Amino acid sequence: MGFWGTKMAQEPSPSSLDGNKPGFPKKILANNLEDKHLCNSCQKILRRPLQAQCGHRFCSFCFNKIVSSGPQKCSACIKEDLFEDPTSILKQGGG
Ligand SMILES: [Zn+2]
Numbered sequence: 001m002g003f004w005g006t007k008m009a010q011e012p013s014p015s016s017l018d019g020n021k022p023g024f025p026k027k028i029l030a031n032n033l034e035d036k037h038l039c040n041s042c043q044k045i046l047r048r049p050l051q052a053q054c055g056h057r058f059c060s061f062c063f064n065k066i067v068s069s070g071p072q073k074c075s076a077c078i079k080e081d082l083f084e085d086p087t088s089i090l091k092q093g094g095g
C-alpha cells in the first residue's frame with residue numbers, strides 16, 4: 001500500500017488574477033506607444049488603468065501597491081518637479 005503525499009499544484013486561474021499584476025510588456029505594442037499608455041510606476045503598458053488624484057495613471061496593481069503603505073507622493077509628479085526646477089543653472093542672464 002503506497003502512500004501518496006498530497007502535491008500542491010499551483011495552477012494560475014486565467015481571469016481572477018488578471019488585475020493582480022503590473023502592466024503588460026511594451027513589446028506587445030511596439031508602435032504608437034505614448035506616455036499616456038504607460039504606467040508611471042512599472043513603466044509598462046497600463047493594465048486596468050487607474051487615474052490618481054494628480055492625473056497620472058497607474059495599473060490598479062501598481063496603484064494599490066503604492067498606496068498600501070499610506071498616502072504617497074506620486075513618482076511621476078516628483079519627476080516633473082525636477083524638470084521644472086526654478087534654480088536651473090541654464091538660467092539666462094541679462095546682458
Ligand atoms: Zn504598473
Ligand SMILES: [Zn+2]
Nearest residue numbers: 054056074077
Ligand atoms: Zn502624479
